[in-house]
Each structure stands twice: as structure tokens, then as C-alpha cells.
Amino acid sequence: DQQVKQNSPSLSVQEGRISILNCDYTNSMFDYFLWYKKYPAEGPTFLISISSIKDKNEDGRFTVFLNKSAKHLSLHIVPSQPGDSAVYFCAARDSNDYKLSFGAGTTVTVRA
């Protein structure tokens, strides 16, 4: 039962433009959300997170938006750079538990 869904397996964007990655969740108990980035042959690395008490968190070129009523979050990358080409995983947790539930990932390709 996939509680976190990333419905777009891939995204191609031109360098300098905005990348928007989407994620939906079904568990209303989730209250902390994260994005991880993964390069081939490496482990996922933490990118940015957001607590359910906020609707936006920004870190440099990366911004995460949370819409609790829609159970939806998105990651914006502006401007996109070639080094951003990677697989991006959305993850969520219930703070009463230590487990993270991951989406299936979105492969981002930034074209020069």
C-alpha cells in the first residue's frame, strides 16, 4: 500500500528554468515531509524538509510547498542546473514513529 506517491517518473527541463516535482500522500497522520536526491551508485542524500505546521520552506534554489488539505507537496528548483540531474524521492513520516515512507522517485534531467 503506497502511502506516498510520485506520479511522474521523469521530468526533463532546460537549464535555468524551473523544475517542479510533485508528491501526494494518503496518511493524514504524516506530519513531517522530506525530499531526498540520489545520484547513480550513491545513497539518497537529504535535500530539504518541511513540518506540517508550515506551508513553505526555502533553502537556496530549493523550495518545498505543503498543502495539507490536498495532502500534496511539491519541490521547486529555481534555476535548474545540470548538477540537479538525479532521482528525487519524496518521503513522509508520522512523528509518533521513526519510519519514513518513500515515493517511487522522479528522475530529473536538466538539459543544457
Added chain:
Amino acid sequence: DARVTQTPRHKVTEMGQEVTMRCQPILGHNTVFWYRQTMMQGLELLAYFRNRAPLDDSGMPKDRFSAEMPDATLATLKIQPSEPRDSAVYFCASGFGQANIQYFGAGTRLSVL
């Protein structure tokens, strides 16, 4: 540069053989997770430990998989006997306190022939 260390990075074995994967969490981290990544399932949680005690191993096939933490600096994931369907990349991650953020190792790529 603190990081989670996993060994081996690659393992090729024959069906029926025992496989042991090792993980050294970041020093001071008290929560350790084992994940498996496959093409079909994405990242799935197999088991996790808190202060070396197993909290949840419901994601593991119990008959062939076992996970332990002999001490705070070592976590192991064992498969016996291994099967071709176990072929995947196995990741270890560690966290501290509430473990809101988990830090991943580079993974062990397992191929069972």
C-alpha cells in the same frame, strides 16, 4: 566528514548462499534503518533499530532475512539462503534523536545468480 559506511559495495553470489551486509552508522546516531531498493518497489523499509533494539522488522521476509546490531557501531543484515529475487540495492541509514532526517550509506548492490 561523518557518513554511514556500508560493506561490501557489491556482492555477487549464487542462489542458496549466505549473504551478510554490514553497516557502520554515523557515530552518535542511535537509530539505524535497513532499506531495499528495487526497480518495482522503490525504497522499502526492511527493519530498524533504536538504541540497538529492534523496533520493527515487519518489512523483512522472516524465514530468510535477519537483522542485528551487535554493538552501537555495527548493524548487519543477513540473508540465508539467498534467492535471485533478493537481487537489489540494500541501503543502511542512521539518525539521531527523533531521526527526522536519515543519513544514507552508499548501498550494497547484491546480485544473486
